[in-house]
Amino acid sequence: MQKKVAIIGSGFSSLSAACYLSKLGYGVTVFEKNETIGGRARQLVREGFTFDMGPSWYWMPDIFDKFFADFGKKTSDFYHLDKLDPAYKIFFSDDSITIGDSMEKICQEFERIEKGSSEHLVEFISKAQENYDIAINKVVLRPGLSPFELVTKETILKVDQFFKTIRGEVRKRFKNPKLIASLEFPVLFLGAKPSKTPAFYSFMNFADFGLGTWHPKGGMYEIISAMANLAEELGVTICTNAPVEKIRVKDNSTIGITTNGSPFDADIVLSGADYHHSETLLDAEYRQYSEAYWDHKVFAPSSLLFYVGFDKKLQNIEHHNLFFDTDFEQHTQEIYDDPKWPREPLFYANFPSVTDGGMAPQGCETGFFLVPLAPGLEDTPALRNKYFDLIMARFEKNTLQKITPNIMFMESFCLKDFVEQYNAYKGNAYGMANTLKQTAFMRPKLKSKKVKSLYFTGQLTVPGPGVPPSLISGKLVSELIARFN
Numbered sequence: 288m289q290k291k292v293a294i295i296g297s298g299f300s301s302l303s304a305a306c307y308l309s310k311l312g313y314g315v316t317v318f319e320k321n322e323t324i325g326g327r328a329r330q331l332v333r334e335g336f337t338f339d340m341g342p343s344w345y346w347m348p349d350i351f352d353k354f355f356a357d358f359g360k361k362t363s364d365f366y367h368l369d370k371l372d373p374a375y376k377i378f379f380s381d382d383s384i385t386i387g388d389s390m391e392k393i394c395q396e397f398e399r400i401e402k403g404s405s406e407h408l409v410e411f412i413s414k415a416q417e418n419y420d421i422a423i424n425k426v427v428l429r430p431g432l433s434p435f436e437l438v439t440k441e442t443i444l445k446v447d448q449f450f451k452t453i454r455g456e457v458r459k460r461f462k463n464p465k466l467i468a469s470l471e472f473p474v475l476f477l478g479a480k481p482s483k484t485p486a487f488y489s490f491m492n493f494a495d496f497g498l499g500t501w502h503p504k505g506g507m508y509e510i511i512s513a514m515a516n517l518a519e520e521l522g523v524t525i526c527t528n529a530p531v532e533k534i535r536v537k538d539n540s541t542i543g544i545t546t547n548g549s550p551f552d553a554d555i556v557l558s559g560a561d562y563h564h565s566e567t568l569l570d571a572e573y574r575q576y577s578e579a580y581w582d583h584k585v586f587a588p589s590s591l592l593f594y595v596g597f598d599k600k601l602q603n604i605e606h607h608n609l610f611f612d613t614d615f616e617q618h619t620q621e622i623y624d625d626p627k628w629p630r631e632p633l634f635y636a637n638f639p640s641v642t643d644g645g646m647a648p649q650g651c652e653t654g655f656f657l658v659p660l661a662p663g664l665e666d667t668p669a670l671r672n673k674y675f676d677l678i679m680a681r682f683e684k685n686t687l688q689k690i691t692p693n694i695m696f697m698e699s700f701c702l703k704d705f706v707e708q709y710n711a712y713k714g715n716a717y718g719m720a721n722t723l724k725q726t727a728f729m730r731p732k733l734k735s736k737k738v739k740s741l742y743f744t745g746q747l748t749v750p751g752p753g754v755p756p757s758l759i760s761g762k763l764v765s766e767l768i769a770r771f772n
């Protein structure tokens with residue numbers, strides 16, 4: 288008899304698991320509380336403008352290729368990918384750095400800023416590539432069941448890299464603050480400060496400079512659509528407007544879920560919703576982690592987001608733009624050490640219509656702005672508006688143009704929306720940070736220790752935050768389910 292799996296949520300990790308489990312022969316139904324699928328990667332379409340509501344950086348194309356190859360497919364069967372050149376631009380208060388699409392171009396830019404730095408860069412990225420090969424081919428493919436998973440002949444040789452930090456390794460080689468910022472930026476995707484992120488994670492620098500930044504034509508939501516199409520082709524049923532209210536347990540084993548007041552029976556329940564929320568769907572005796580446990584964890588930042596339609600093409604910008612024209616240290620302290628709304632925030636601006644005309648009406652620009660924030664802060668309309676004005680003014684100053692008269696509409700999304708729309712713990716955007724003490728087997732477990740046939744996936748579990756890790760998380764949990772059921 289075919290075993291039935293109920294999956295909670297339709298983010299990348301849930302859709303990935305749904306595909307693998309269906310291929311393994313399980314009968315899979317996905318329950319998504321929102322009207323549309325994709326979770327943090329949902330899409331907003333308004334007045335001819337298309338916005339990716341969350342992720343916009345397509346990094347590590349090999350992980351996406353491997354995912355679709357596991358089903359005998361190619362990414363090009365579903366969407367068209369372009370490698371961006373330049374990959375992105377970083378604005379500083381007195382200059383900007385443009386990151387090209389090859390090491391040669393990036394080395395030239397480094398030399399322009401600091402003579403002799405390209406030699407150090409090549410050496411640093413070559414080490415980062417070694418780490419990437421070990422991380423992607425060995426470490427991240429382990430389900431986090433035991434510390435011994437991390438012990439391989441390659442990791443033993445690199446053990447010092449787990450105790451040194453990215454910050455230390457970068458600053459040992461580079462003195463110019465602009466180069467330091469550009470090399471410390473990629474690990475921000477892992478959710479922690481460079482001073483708390485093990486040097487081993489320099490593999491993110493290889494992902495950045497070595498593998499490049501890509502764009503799926505039509506936006507990141509194309510990946511969600513591709514995965515949903517694949518899942519349905521494999522026999523998965525996807526239900527939207529289906530909030531799960533309860534994970535049902537009998538004799539210490541899951542027997543299904545309750546959605547919209549009705550029971551749905553299943554042999555296995557897998558939750559891809561935020562872990563903390565998923566456990567609140569259980570009676571207290573079945574929860575593995577206490578409120579104190581979650582409260583002590585280092586969460587990745589939340590974000591203040593603006594989706595803006597402009598009635599003209601903007602000048603002096605690229606597809607991806609980072610505004611590091613204020614103090615990087617100060618802002619990271621306001622996220623991690625002394626949580627508060629930042630005094631002078633760094634921010635990120637994405638204009639996909641610069642390279643993909645279909646994402647905005649003719650002659651217009653689609654703008655997405657992101658300010659990283661500490662999770663758990665107060666969120667009011669007045670605060671959102673204050674920060675919108677602040678970053679618009681900074682944007683205009685740095686890019687030497689007026690844009691506020693050209694705003695057709697603006698929508699915001701912040702902490703309260705992360706809680707209301709995704710049940711995100713403290714309104715986090717990127718899940719739980721990858722610090723040394725929150726790596727691999729030290730992250731919340733994929734398999735419940737208390738309830739048989741109950742599993743978890745997603746950015747709070749292994750391997751961690753980001754789209755590629757979410758794809759891997761779905762694969763790892765399906766392998767565990769197949770092993771135990």
Ligand SMILES: Cc1cc2nc3c(=O)[nH]c(=O)nc-3n(C[C@H](O)[C@H](O)[C@H](O)COP(=O)(O)OP(=O)(O)OC[C@H]3O[C@@H](n4cnc5c(N)ncnc54)[C@H](O)[C@@H]3O)c2cc1C
Nearest residue numbers: 296298299300320326327342343344531560745746753754
């Ligand atoms: C603003 C932002 C920018 C980002 N930028 C990037 C980037 O550029 N590149 C990158 O690689 N990553 C990026 N990320 C991270 C990446 O988007 C996430 O790591 C990934 O999408 C997480 O997927 P997930 O499956 O773990 O969770 P989610 O996408 O959160 O999916 C969980 C799903 O569960 C649903 N759910 C919750 N509770 C219930 C319930 N009770 N019943 C039913 N359904 C429920 C939610 O609605 C949601 O759909 C970004 C994230 C954000 C928020």
